[in-house]
Amino acid sequence: MTRKKWMMMAVMMCALLIGACGKKTDTTPSHKTVKVTQKSELPKGVKANDWNLILVNSEHKLKQELDFKQKIDGNVIVNSKIESALNDFVSAANKAGYKASLVSGYRSISYQKEVYADSIKSYENSGKSVAEAKQLTKEYVAEPGSSEHHTGLAVDMMSSNWYAKHNDLDNSSETDKGQKWLINHAVNYGFILRFPKDKEKSTKIDYETWHFRYVGKSNAKYIVKHHLSLEEYIDLLNKAGKN
Numbered sequence: 001m002t003r004k005k006w007m008m009m010a011v012m013m014c015a016l017l018i019g020a021c022g023k024k025t026d027t028t029p030s031h032k033t034v035k036v037t038q039k040s041e042l043p044k045g046v047k048a049n050d051w052n053l054i055l056v057n058s059e060h061k062l063k064q065e066l067d068f069k070q071k072i073d074g075n076v077i078v079n080s081k082i083e084s085a086l087n088d089f090v091s092a093a094n095k096a097g098y099k100a101s102l103v104s105g106y107r108s109i110s111y112q113k114e115v116y117a118d119s120i121k122s123y124e125n126s127g128k129s130v131a132e133a134k135q136l137t138k139e140y141v142a143e144p145g146s147s148e149h150h151t152g153l154a155v156d157m158m159s160s161n162w163y164a165k166h167n168d169l170d171n172s173s174e175t176d177k178g179q180k181w182l183i184n185h186a187v188n189y190g191f192i193l194r195f196p197k198d199k200e201k202s203t204k205i206d207y208e209t210w211h212f213r214y215v216g217k218s219n220a221k222y223i224v225k226h227h228l229s230l231e232e233y234i235d236l237l238n239k240a241g242k243n
């Protein structure tokens with residue numbers, strides 16, 4: 001492998017592990033309207049602007065850091081409000097025979113700015129033009145302010161068994177029994193798989209088997225039951241006047 005190729009590989013790996021969670025999907029925006037469900041079917045007392053439903057994506061960027069109590073869980077930081085739910089989720093996986101590794105949690109906007117700038121620099125150092133370096137970075141690394149990791153409500157979690165072998169965040173983990181367990185049981189602990197395979201047009205993010213987002217149990221149940229993305233669910237709540 002040439003030095004140049006090796007450098008590119010290193011950049012890609014680095015981006016994957018620290019900032020790439022949120023690779024933009026290469027699809028045009030969906031114009032499919034979500035069927036508006038009866039208001040009565042929506043979970044009681046839920047509002048689109050509840051703390052656990054905060055929407056952060058490329059169209060809803062955070063302009064400043066969020067202020068919340070941080071808690072260290074394993075080797076990652078999360079919002080203290082989700083600590084017990086996350087512990088329950090991880091313990092249940094353990095009990096079922098699947099150890100789970102928390103790979104990434106809260107990331108500040110300022111940290112993401114560093115990751116973003118480092119990525120551009122690395123691409124430039126590997127011989128890319130400034131424009132190419134910026135384009136590649138935009139494709140693989142979440143823009144500062146647009147990552148759900150800024151909220152402390154999202155974690156990248158992998159089946160330890162799979163992660164020990166591959167040391168990577170990759171969709172091929174979907175065949176791993178432990179990862180399947182995490183994906184199928186997240187809802188019981190108030191989490192959703194945030195970027196499902198068939199919701200790329202709505203989330204504008206490629207399928208990710210590892211990115212779990214806390215939304216609370218009743219919201220998670222509704223989202224999973226009605227097969228919605230978080231964007232679609234919030235849209236429903238807003239249309240129902242629950243905001």
Ligand SMILES: [Zn+2]
Nearest residue numbers: 021155156211
């Ligand atoms: Zn993530």
